[in-house]
Amino acid sequence: MALVRKIIAQSTVDGPGNRTAVFLQGCNIRCAYCHNPETQSLHDDEAKEMTAREVFEVIRKSVPFIRGITISGGECMLQTDFLEQLINLTKTEALTALIDSNGTIPFSQHRKLLDLCDGVMLDVKAWDKKVYQQLTQATNDAIVKDNLELLAKENKLAEVRIVCLPKSSPIQTDIENILQHIAQHTEIITSNVPVYLIRYRPYGVITKLKDQPATPDYEMQHYLQLAQSLYLNARI
């Protein structure tokens, strides 16, 4: 059983190709720039309890038009038993399964799930601990870094995602810092892992950032150029 927020039959922004995306309810870190704050609470009337089998039956309606599924949230790694069951089922239809995670749950403690899935799309929100704690309610930033290293080494890093807040925002992020550090993982460069630089947009945001205008083009271009100069497979 899992609490499912919604299932999008056709998504082109949740990993390579055409995929069905499953969004689970519940998140643990309350990011300041969260677009979907309604998915944060662990209980919500608009979310639905569903078994892995039930979710799978919905996914099946998208076969053969999709190459796989992406499980996202909220934070889907809060419901790992369900993930395992669901991914096991999707393998019967030869679908790939990606996990979209904020990296706060150590994958090293979920070996079976890691082996089973085809990759993880990992959020790297900050490199500096203070920045991380300003952006989120998480305390331990080391887990994300450990996850990054583990996933890169084991060739399970499907994508790195970095939300770029504008320089004018009240929270100063350290995007340059993140890029410098991820570029030190040679596996990320040699396996050409896509690094998505996501422009901040105020849609859906309910925190003090809600009146913050979107990150301007030239800032995005700056990050893109920096990332490319570090040989990262960066995209915006």
Place this chain on the structure above:
Amino acid sequence: MANIYDIVTSRKLSYEQKVNALAHAAEDTLDVLKISEKTHFYLDKGIICNLNEGNAPYRPRYIMPDYDKAIRNGVKFLELEPPTDFDELLTFLQILYRHVPSITTYPVFLGNLDKIIEPYITDLPDEIVEKKLRNFFIYLDRTITDSFCHANLGPEDTRAGRLILKVDQQLKQAVPNLTLKYDPDITPDDYAEQAIVTSLHVANPAICNHKLNATTYDNYGISSCYNILPIGGGSYTLTRIVLPRLAQLTDNKDEFLNTLLPDALHCMADYMSERIRFIVEKSGFFESNFLATEGFVERDRFVAMFGLVGLAEAANHFMPEGKKYGNDAEADDLAEQILKTISDFAAQYECPYCEIANHRLLLHAQVGIDTDYGITSGIRIPVGDEPQSIYDHLRHSARFHKYIPTGCSDILPFDITGKKNPAAVLDIVKGAFQLGQKYIAFYADDSDLVRITGYLVKRSEMEKWNNGKVVLQNTTQFGAPAYSSGHLADRKVRHV
């Protein structure tokens, strides 16, 4: 004769369009086909429609010359030697195309252009090839002033094919129409994705299910509006049954299926046979035209396209309010029953001079003409009735496409984010083809070039025509009214 006077004095027709219209008017003064009383009734009611083919056909409707053979052997009638380099090839083709007749008076098939070109460019750098191709394509667009004209690419990946796509995307022209023959086992993903990105910029190329269509004949090509025809032959005629107009004659479904439909089909088949006999026995085409006498087309490689249009409205006519083709299982079942009746009829009718089709008529989902009001292309779902899910839409198509050997297609407008993830669009194509969907075309909802029923027209040119200005392309004149009467601007945009 009022008609002829109108043509002569028109301010909206170009000189060339006047000449063609006058030739057509002259042909229609003849009365040489033997047509029964009953067939006349169906013709007058617009139930059987010859798509303006004229009263005395003097060439097959669609001609698919074997260009490879012409290039190998040269063309005696045109005093053309086999070309020896790229420049000679392009000149050779320009001259040859000019002499390929068809119902539109322009060639409807330009060959497997990538394969034709590939051996001639091995020693040339990209820039040179692109420049020459660009000039060649501009020449085609400005002289073949009718976008029922088609060049084919694939399924193999070629350098020529990639350069053609690149030039096509830069030029944004309505001519030539391009189709990529696509087979996931042969065509590499990145090539197919380049085709999709091009298509989301300029509504061209369309994508054809090579695995399925290749089983129709030994060697097929795509011409005109998605016609699947034998290369080295073509189609004598395309006549269509306008199903909703036939359905209007009764409210009784059984009478329609068991009496009216078989009767009309029979009349249409006899009428087509009569047209074919005239072309073969009387017109002299196969004895005198160089394409036939030099073996670039063979008489026994021509087929007869048995067209149908408006399956949706015909089925809906017998359904209670709210139960609609594309949305309702019962309506879909009835539609399939109608289609099967037509298909079964075609499979047993003996049609003269159609050796390559085993003397059978071949079904074609005719895409419609500008004067069709409230009649949807072939077997498509009416604009506005499309299922919510694109997957259901394509599953529906696959179910009906299997009955149609000589061409049926879907046109899907995608929102522009598709350009960013062509792999996603390709996944959808792969899925559709795996289920039996045969042919798919897209355009982006912000594109100037739009697909009308199969051919391409520029929105900007339609505006000119609507404002009473002369336009170069014939098809703009068909496109403008069809675009508004078919509510094509309201097609369901597929978000990717």
